[in-house]
Amino acid sequence: MAGQKYNIGMIGLGVMGRNLVLNMADHGFSVAGYDLDPAKVNALRSEAGDRPVKGAASHPEFFGLLRAPRTVMMLVPAGAPVDSVIRAALPHLEPDDLLVDAGNSHFKDTERRAEYLAERHIHYLGVGISGGESGARTGPSIMPGGSRPAYERVRAIFEAVAAKVDGEACVTYLGPGSSGHYVKMVHNGIEYGLMRLIADAYDFMKRGLGLSNDDLGDTFDAWKGGEIAAYLIEITAKIFRRRDEQTGSRLIDLILDEAEQEGTGKWTSQDAMDLYVPIPTIDAAVSARDLSVMKKDRENASSALGGEIGRFSGNRDECLDQIRKALYASMLITYSQGLSLLRAASSARGYFLNLGDIVRIWRGGCIIRAALLEKIRTALRRRPDLAHLLLDPVLGEEVKSRIQDFRAAVCTAAGLGIPVPGFMASLSYYDGLRSARLPANLIQAQRDFFGSHTYKRTDIPGIFHTRWDDR
Secondary structure: OOOOOOOOEEOOOHHHHHHHHHHHHHHHOOOOEEEEOHHHHHHHHHHOOOOEEEOOHEEEEEEEEEEOOOOEEOOOOOOOHHHHHHHHHHHHHOOOOEEEEEOOOOHHHHHHHHHHOOOOOOOOEEEEEEOOHHHHHHHHEEEEOOOHHHHHHHHHHHHHHHOOOOEEEEOOOEEEEOOOHHHHHHHHHHHHHHHHHHHHHHHHHHOOOOOOOOHHHHHHHHHHOOOOOOOHHHHHHHHHHOOOOOOOOOOHHHHHOOOOOOOOOHHHHHHHHHOOOOOOOHHHHHHHHHHHHHHHHHHHHHHHHHHOOOOOOOOHHHHHHHHHHHHHHHOOOOOHHHHHHHHHHHHHHHOOOHHHHEEEEEEEOOOOOOOOHHHHHHHHHHOOOOHHHHHOHHHHHHHOOOOOHHHHHHHHHHHOOOOOOHHHHHHHHHHHHHOOOOOOHHHHHHHHHHHOEEEOOOOOOEEOOOOOOOO
């Protein structure tokens, strides 16, 4: 391999970066790798074996290994580390080189970096990658955005390494600018929502119905082959069965109940508010994680306010079926919220997103892959301009036919004192969406009363203000 010029370079050889390098090499692409940590470079060299992979010890060596014009992928933590990598790379880059940010960067950072590099005639792609460690190694879902010509330079590599479903690679060009990182952000927001819904079901079944870890494992094993089949359901079934090597106890019961977050869910909620798009299930998921880290406050409140849970006295099998239906309906509602945000962002930011293509590449490799996505894809094929997923007659009926069981599950949880914020937010969203009239008229009247914000009337056109205290 002496003197060889490599197809692509990877900066950042952590778990994701290293596995993606090996994936690319397995598909016949030569890859040079670099990391500030020499141990990670050595780990790559050790794992690479006889693959067309070379670990570089310095920036000059790394950039010298690459075929011109160079293509360099970065897989480092979002924020300042990306800017640091770009600053360090710039002295070694030349016009027409391509930088690919494959981390979870905020889309506004991607826009700023792309503009900065364009002034230096360097191409930039913001690419979302989902699938975790195993996905990076065997086939992730890839969400690229930026200039179309720049994407064409890496298209063959991306299509080769991406997950495949029915022979289709789970990657496609999404649109200009920061579209790739925006879609990945919303993907992660949906992921937050789905994880919260599964946690709602878990808490309901464990504390409310008294299911053991074996019962929970059996339940999720049964569910993973049905209508709510999904990657997150599959791994949840495995989690309940895993024993701690030190104690022999089920590991799930030894994990501290504080859920961390890296920001993508919060970013999704923030931008949805900026665009006036309601995504309450995702908002509830972010807030629930915030509440979880208030461990000391929760312990004090449990003592002061009473942490007892009511005793369930109904038919357990019937309630489990209601929970399953509530989970299915709320999963569909969560996907609907995410896609509504993508539609609004596409219009506001000029992304020109094709929602059908996005759903297609989410069917494999990524964390939110689920059988339900096939039904969503079919709905978008029927009506590509569908304003809201629940307005599709088939998908709308999917929720409507389960709504009474959904309501029953939420009522039972509330009666027992089990918090199910994801379920409740999803149900309220559904009921709000189907309400031709909402109490917003009172809110607008209050705004006019205290702030002279005016209001519109239902009977005559125009803008009105009332002096409410006048008699």
